Amino acid sequence: MLKNYLIIAWRIALQRKLFTLINLLCISLTLLVLLVLTALLENTFQPTGVEGKSPRMLQILTMLSYNDERGNSRHSPLGYKVITDYIKPLPSAELVAAVSLPESTTVYQAERTTDLLMRRADAAYWQILDFEVLSGRVPSAEDVATGRFVLVLNQSTAKQLFGQQPAVGQKLNVGGQQFEVIGVVADVLQLNSFADMWAPVSTYPSSDYQHQMWGNFTALILTRDAANFTAIKQELATAIVDFQFDDPAMWSDVRIWADTKLDIFARMLLQNERQADSGAATLLMIISALMLLFMLLPALNLVNLNTGRMLERSTEIGVRKAFGASRQQLIWQFLVENLLLCTVGGLLGLVLAAAALEVIESSGVIPYLQVNINFTVFALGMLISIIFGLLSGIIPAWRTAKLDPVHALKGARR
Amino acid sequence: MIKLSAISKNYHTDKVQTRALDNINLQVDAGEFVSIMGPSGCGKSTLLNIIGLLDRPASGQIEINGQLLGNYSDSQVAKLRNQTFGFIFQSFHLINELRVIDNVELPLLYRKMPATERRAKAKAALEKVGLTARMEHFPNQLSGGQQQRVAIARAMVGEPQILLADEPTGNLDSQMGAEVMSQLLALNQAGTTIVMVTHNEQEAKHSNRIVRVFDGQLVQ
Structure with a gap:
């Protein structure tokens, strides 16, 4: 039938x-x-792939500083000092990375200039994210510590800048600084890994970034497993109770949330910047x-x-x-x-x-x-x-x- | 074989109620060929539909093969229709999306029968009406007479005890009508009980008995 x-x-x-x-x-x-x-x-x-560790990763994209009495409010990416002083010391964190958001930079070559997006990161960044290295290597802790002008390109950028020639070993003028290309990684479009090129955080023209409360950084926090998320959130809440602003007269309170990717989007879309619940549900x-x-x-x-x-x-x-x-x-x-x-x-x-x-x-x-x-x-x-x-x-x-x-x-x- | 007792049927249209059948008593015996005649709208098709369990009466009793059909369920009525009746309609009512052979096979689909047996029976039925060569065709590729012969093959493929024909030659010319009538007569001679609604006196004369309906009542 x-x-x-x-x-x-x-x-x-x-x-x-x-x-x-x-x-x-x-x-x-x-x-x-x-x-x-x-x-x-x-x-x-x-x-999956580069950000495959996301299930055991929290991140902080922005911080909210405010003083309701004076009507001041500032919502911005983190300053490097916030990461070093308040986030890196969190006891339950296995690794904490600081990385800048992609910044538009000009690359100068003999006959042309190219505008590209560049991130500057510390050594932990390369440990937390699993970039697929196609040739050369990624920056080491020593490169970052000593401020070597080394550069990693993604595949498309390497091809754009150097055509069929090998990119590793090439010298490149980025925003007036001379870098040496040490590695090429696969192209990727994910929240923390999207960029055309990467350099150590220590290659900023000035060391001012180390003392800034507000800047252009995000923090990636790797834990042993997702069960540690609650502990990290609590430790962070405790750590920022005594948050020291540069100008305490202007700013009295701060809100910093360690979020999963879903939490980040939920918080952004639902504008839950002042409460612990991101609204992911x-x-x-x-x-x-x-x-x-x-x-x-x-x-x-x-x-x-x-x-x-x-x-x-x-x-x-x-x-x-x-x-x-x-x-x-x-x-x-x-x-x-x-x-x-x-x-x-x-x-x-x-x-x-x-x-x-x-x-x-x-x-x-x-x-x-x-x-x-x-x-x-x-x-x-x-x-x-x-x-x-x-x-x-x-x-x-x-x-x-x-x-x-x-x-x-x-x-x-x- | 068929016994109708005090059958009445009303039709309701908006606020008007029409009495289609009024206190009909009728008996048809096994092997009979009964013609139902009467003017248009007198209720003869309604009577045929009630005999074939296609419609329910407002009141009265129907007995088929000695069984009184009281509160039969939908599936019981379906089974009874399948095993007892074969239908031939004035406008053939073949399914245009199905080939001739599939149309003929249709009644057997609702029996537990292997596909090969179904196919063999359908072929045999088509052979009897002389349409074996057309079995792979679709109905709209056939003439009216051929379509009605397919409908006859479909009606008889399940070897029903009773064949109900509602003006089977109504849409056919006289020559095709004669062919269809001769096939019905052959089936009756082979033992099938036939109840046929017709306007045609000549065709009705072929039957054993003529039942006349006027204004929803039987007139002898």
Whole structure:
């Protein structure tokens, strides 16, 4: 019987090409958007590769300094001194890295100048992040401690600056400073590792950065495992109780939160800068609700389409009933037809999503993006499209299967 | 074989109630060929639909093979339709998306029967109506007469005890109508009970008995 249902479903799908096409597009485009979105979200919140240690990493992107009585408020990246004085000493931290946000810098070569993004980092940065070194090496603790003018480029930048020539060993004038390229790493687009080139923090033209409370730095805190997150957060809260501002008359309080990647985005989007709870749970709920809503619209559309389609087939329903089909058998028949369409639509969605991600990656719209389809999300998407099939099929199937045969044969629509 | 007792049926349209059948008592014995005749709208098709369990009466009792159909469930009625009745409709009602052979096989789908047996029976039924060569065609590739012969093959493939035909020649020219009638007669001679609704006196004369309906009532 199932084989027969499938054959009929297939023939009906081929006979009613427009309906089949609309149905397939509806499902596959919904899945396409969901898969691409989740791939991008996963790349952001749970990256693999360079930032693969993210599950046991907290980070501090900004600090909020304020004095409510005087109406002063400043929200900015960290100064290097905050990291050395308050974050590096946290007892539960295994490693703490300080790295600047990408700064626009000009590279001077014989006949041209190139504007690139550069980060300056301490030695711990290279230990916490797992860059894929393609040639040469990354800066050592000694390079940082002695302030050597060494530079690491990513693959695209190396190619841009030196073409087919090996980049390692080349000299480069960056913003008026002479650097030697010591390594080339793979391109990457992740929160803390995105840049065109990297140099030791000690190569800043001036050592002023070491004494600044506000600057252009973020801190990466590596712990033994995620269980230490609470301890670190508590230690940080204790450490900043006696936070010493340069100008205590202007500033009285500070808020610094050690967050996971999801927390960072939640805090930023929901503007929870003054409270410990970043609102990540709320953000996840909002994302889930939006995704469900996004799926609900095509589902409702499909219910409508299917009802119309099945009622168009009321004579067939009447004939089947006259020759012995029970209500249950008709419901099954229509569900199998729907499930077949939804499954094909789901698989088509997977292929389209893979192609779309490939196009996004290669187009360079988002530089250095490397994303893959998440098969858990795909499995979930397929499950959801099967639920789509059931939901969008069962209501119309139930309505049409309960038609009296005599009314169905007359093509009645009730 | 079929016994209707005090069958009534009303139709409701907005605020108007129409009495389609009024206190019908009818018995059809095994092997009979009964024609139901009457003017348009008199209730003859409604009567045929009630006999074939395609419609439910407002009141009265139906007995099939000595079994009184009281509160039969949907699946029980479906099973009874499948095993007892075969239907031939005026406008054929073939499923255009299915090939001729699949249309003929349809009643057997709702029986527990292996696919090979179903296919063999459907082929045999098509052979009887002389359409073996057309079994891979789709209905809209056939003439009206051929479509009705496919419908006859579909109606008889499950070897039903009772064949119900609602104006089977109504949409056919006289020559095709004659072909269809000769096939119905052959089936009746082979033992199938036939109840046929018709407007055609000549065709009705082929049957054993003519039942006339007027304004929802039987007139003898």
